[in-house]
Amino acid sequence: MTTTRFDVRFDAGQADSRWQKAWDEARCFEADSNSARPKSYVLEMFPYPSGRIHIGHVRNYTMGDVLARYKAMRGFEVLHPMGWDAFGMPAENAAMEKGVHPAGWTYDNIAAMKAQLKQLGFALDWSRELATCDPEYYGHEQSLFIDLYEAGLVYRRESAVNWDPVDMTVLANEQVIDGRGWRSGAEVEKRKLNQWFLKITQFADELLDGLGTLKNWPDKVRLMQENWIGKSKGLRCTFHFVDSTQGIEVFTTRPDTMFGASFVAIAADHPFAQEQARHVPRLAEFIAECKRGGTTAAELETAEKMGFFTGYSVEHPLSKNWHLPVYVANFVLMDYGTGAVFGCPAHDQRDLDFARKYELPVTRVVADGDQTEAEFRGDEAYTGPGRIVNSEWLSGMSVDEAKAAVIAKAQHDGWGQGETQYRLRDWGVSRQRYWGTPIPFIHCDACGVVPVPKDQLPVKLPEDVDFSVPGNPLQRHATWKHVECPICGGKAERETDTLDTFVNSSWYFLRFASQPADKPFDAAEVAKWMPVEQYIGGIEHAILHLLYARFWTRALAHVGLIDVTEPFASLFTQGMVTHETYSRRDGPRELYFSPAEVDRSSDGAILKADGQPVEIGKVIKMSKSKKNVVDPEDIIAQYGADAVRWFMLSDSPPERDLPWSESGIEGCGRFVQRLWRLFGQYQDGATGEDRKLAQKTHQTIAAVAQDIEALAFNKAVARIYELTSAAEKAADSASRNEAIRTILLLVSPMMPHLAEEGWEALGGNGLAAEADWPQVDEALLVEDEVTIAIQHMGKLRDTITAAKGLPREELEALALASEKVQRSIDGAQVRKVIVVPDRLVNIVT
């Protein structure tokens, strides 16, 4: 007997690098935009180049890769690119801490991470790689920014920022912890600075309506965006101070409840409250107290309603002689609506809590049923539908009719008008930092704010910058900001703010479609590739990144640069990779140990260093602080890329969290070898049909295709295991050869290195990566024998095997003939027999 290559174990390390090189040389993952094949654009959210990939990246990119490789096998021309979200603070922090230049640090990280991604064998089109910190990329971004400016979608205004007086820098909200800068610990000041804004609010309705077309987005994400946009319709109207032309402007979504009003409440930072506070010290105190309260949602919700009576009253717009007290209240927000509300306690829980506390009247104006008495009892406001009562001319109307009637009257009489409010605010894009896209504008005393002429783009970041002193290096650079005004030629200064990094990620998917040197993208190429068929990433980007990207796409369509409105046809948000933690209590602190430091058996965990047990904690997201991490590079070295990829796809549904387990990855490693041995069972020239196996083979092809298209990788994996077992058990035949060949192709998107190695050994043409997906023989999908469940009173008593398609009467007869069934019936009168053809028979007595 001669030895074959299958007699030795599959050597993943050798095969991985061999086939990665072969794919590179064949350039088989480069998308050809002139291809006649239908296109498919598969995209995963591009990473921040932190220096090392983590297991979450591996999961994300493996899913996209399986889909991309599968689509290619199905005859699509696939665009599956990769790039780097390369601007941002960590590079500046590294510059400050280690004295390295942000650019050098970033490009080193990119090189390291790219090598890691290559080790996983991803079918990426590296010819389209981009980094957002590349002047070519951000130069085009500057040009787009100017286009938006010229279309009136960019403006400047004064706005408050979090200013760290020690680091002399602006902090993002999440960098302010308990009112102090996260790095310096200094108390953060609110400063007013001129900031650049993008008019996302102009697209609020479009972005909201567009959600309705995104059928293949998770409902959860659409709902989050809908809430974020926060559209509400109502009435804006004025409550005049008694005997005055001055008044308080109020916004309400419940104009129908106006006759139930019992007070007016304004926010602590409402101008009228501020003004009064100047000469009412106790009010000033109250306002200060309001501001001290917590800001988290839970704290706000449970905080007691508090108010301070201003001493002023206002007239009810519908009845001049009806006066309402004006309070400053802690539950009214200045930055929503007008910063003032009228309180209708019977039909709003907050107002009711407030009214009970300050003993204000509570009048029922909406009846849920036939209750009509004016006095509203109880502590639960009624917010449902109903008929208006106790409301003069509104009484008898429905809530909706009354809303319309009050708005119509307000507009007719001139004291208010219908209005739509949004929670969405314009997007502030100014960052007072170095490592970002310079905002391409020049400030000239004579000409004002002037865009940099496009032929002078990119406005490049200066390379000689100093991070040893706090503050924005662009601002104190000796020469960079001093320029001539492009209009008058006089002395002028460059804008020193850079763009929010979310701008970088708002159009990168367009640049992937084409990369001309002289413009951001080619409209025809964009039209060919867009939209992205499948976008995959983390749920943490549900709102900001995805909303901004949708906005940029619409804005670019608005200025006529492209013809798409929604960039991502389908969105998939994958779960996290989790692991249990190992720790020991050390006085007040918890000391954590990494999985590598611990020996885990089925009944406990032992620290290798001292042989003593450690506590096994909850299964949570992998994080450095809890040390429950595994390094992708280590596990690839140990098990090979295919085993790691297979693990990422197995067991857990992709939208759920995936618990990492040592025994799980070992099982995957074993399966790789098991398949390799199975490939070795292929017998050239074997003949004969094994119908059962052939059926299983074709059913599996169809099922795996369906599962991959639904991104249900865990189910596809289970199917492949089943077919593998069946093929292992079968005797040599042509059908068995077909099963083996089929398994090889089905796992090819998931374990591409193993597939190539087997493909070559079995004499396949070309590369497995370029092979076609196996054809399904529809005739073999149909079972000729089925198992029929036989129930008595709905309980399973027996199963029988019968030819498919037997008529009801025959099934009934077969069921009644069953000995087990007869024993169960025990002579009782059969009243009814329910037959579900090819499935079950249920006998009712």
Place this chain on the structure above:
RNA sequence: GCGGGCGUGGCGGAAUUGGUAGACGCGCUGGUUUUAGGUACCAGUAUCGAAAGAUGUGGGGGUUCGAGUCCCUUCGCCCGCACCA
């Protein structure tokens, strides 16, 4: 508080439209091979029971010939948030 999601063996999870609950993987038990460990292979593995059989999808109730799936109710866990007028 509001909104959303989820509860199925020791674990991750399967289960078309309401039609054989627990596919598949991990783990575990027993056996075979191996100098041994690992690997590989075979058998078993929801619970109770010697068996026949009974019970079983967080708990309780309902609809139905039949419920993991539909309805009501209740408990627990997870995620998101904005007191949005």
